[in-house]
Amino acid sequence: MTAQKDLASPPQKYDSMPDPQKLLLECEEAPKITDRLNIFPFDWRVETPRLMEVYESSRDPGWSPSQLPWDTLDMEGMTLDQRYAIAYWFTLLSVFDASGPAVFARAMIHAYETHEEDAIRKCFLSVTRDEMNHEEVCGRVITALTPNGPLGYEPQTELGRLARNNIEWLYHNGARYWNGYKVAVEHYPMPILFSSFLFGEVASSTLFHSMYERTTIPVLKEAFRNIGRDEGRHLSFCLALLKEVLPKMSEEEKNTVTKQFRAGFIFLSGILFEPPSEFWQLPPTFLPAQRMIEEVARSAGLGIMDLEERKANWRTAVVRLKTIVEPHGVKFPALPEIDVDGEDVDFDCDKIVPIF
Numbered sequence: 001m002t003a004q005k006d007l008a009s010p011p012q013k014y015d016s017m018p019d020p021q022k023l024l025l026e027c028e029e030a031p032k033i034t035d036r037l038n039i040f041p042f043d044w045r046v047e048t049p050r051l052m053e054v055y056e057s058s059r060d061p062g063w064s065p066s067q068l069p070w071d072t073l074d075m076e077g078m079t080l081d082q083r084y085a086i087a088y089w090f091t092l093l094s095v096f097d098a099s100g101p102a103v104f105a106r107a108m109i110h111a112y113e114t115h116e117e118d119a120i121r122k123c124f125l126s127v128t129r130d131e132m133n134h135e136e137v138c139g140r141v142i143t144a145l146t147p148n149g150p151l152g153y154e155p156q157t158e159l160g161r162l163a164r165n166n167i168e169w170l171y172h173n174g175a176r177y178w179n180g181y182k183v184a185v186e187h188y189p190m191p192i193l194f195s196s197f198l199f200g201e202v203a204s205s206t207l208f209h210s211m212y213e214r215t216t217i218p219v220l221k222e223a224f225r226n227i228g229r230d231e232g233r234h235l236s237f238c239l240a241l242l243k244e245v246l247p248k249m250s251e252e253e254k255n256t257v258t259k260q261f262r263a264g265f266i267f268l269s270g271i272l273f274e275p276p277s278e279f280w281q282l283p284p285t286f287l288p289a290q291r292m293i294e295e296v297a298r299s300a301g302l303g304i305m306d307l308e309e310r311k312a313n314w315r316t317a318v319v320r321l322k323t324i325v326e327p328h329g330v331k332f333p334a335l336p337e338i339d340v341d342g343e344d345v346d347f348d349c350d351k352i353v354p355i356f
């Protein structure tokens with residue numbers, strides 16, 4: 001009863017209902033909509049129906065990292081070095097796969113800012129969701145095998161200390177990638193971004209397929225199978241959009257794609273092959289240490305290919321990409337590292353896009 005006494009009166013009291021006609025006459029014009037950076041969608045147009053179909057099929061990815069049989073990971077059966085080595089490989093993978101959530105979330109925000117079709121916004125959301133699962137797998141493996149890893153623990157062996165040093169260098173290069181990406185995502189139009197993402201997805205589906213086939217640790221094998229399937233779907237997203245946009249690209253845009261492919265190859269070789277110095281800033285101990293670590297991880301059942309197999313596998317993936325884009329008049333860059341002929345191109349190693 002007392003509460004009512006405390007209620008303030010409304011600022012204005014109307015003694016009749018407002019008259020819409022009268023209100024319309026008194027309407028003030030709203031500020032002109034000129035700011036393209038308003039992120040609210042003005043439409044939900046779908047220009048690429050195939051993208052929407054892939055999005056529908058992604059609503060339920062069909063797996064969850066938390067549901068994998070982690071209790072079967074036999075840590076007691078591994079030496080300390082084997083634990084360090086497997087955790088190391090997942091840290092290397094993290095440079096590409098655990099950057100995924102932020103990379104694609106950023107691309108999604110950009111797609112809102114530039115008012116891309118609804119299907120593109122949704123496809124970036126879906127990839128972001130999947131990448132969060134891939135990041136979670138990296139995190140679970142690293143923290144199970146090296147609690148507080150990748151950096152918050154003290155390695156007890158020489159191999160462990162070498163791995164630690166390599167991880168710090170990987171982190172340095174991952175930071176350089178991210179700085180470049182933030183510029184690139186604003187700089188390039190959507191068709192160029194998608195061409196670059198396509199390279200990442202070709203690389204990742206190839207990598208996870210081989211890891212799935214060769215890994216003998218059951219929970220990791222299962223993780224690779226699921227991640228590989230997600231990456232295949234990401235590849236379908238890219239192909240669906242590129243089928244529409246590649247034929248419409250200008251010559252200048254096509255040349256940019258060629259350069260971006262060279263940049264993507266250099267960056268992705270960091271895990272698909274070996275890291276070229278055009279991008280990767282690494283000390284001379286890095287590669288010999290990594291080769292040793294990989295050998296130990298292999299001995300524990302992680303299906304990392306050896307260098308020759310990697311080269312052949314990477315080449316197969318790249319040739320696959322080449323056959324997708326060349327019919328649309330996009331020239332392929334020369335990749336002498338893996339014996340692929342093509343155009344000699346400069347590229348901007350400060351604006352690298354593709355990731356897993």
Ligand SMILES: [Fe+2]
Pocket residue numbers: 127201204230231234355356
């Ligand atoms: Fe992906």
Ligand SMILES: [Fe+2]
Pocket residue numbers: 097100130131134204231356
């Ligand atoms: Fe991924």
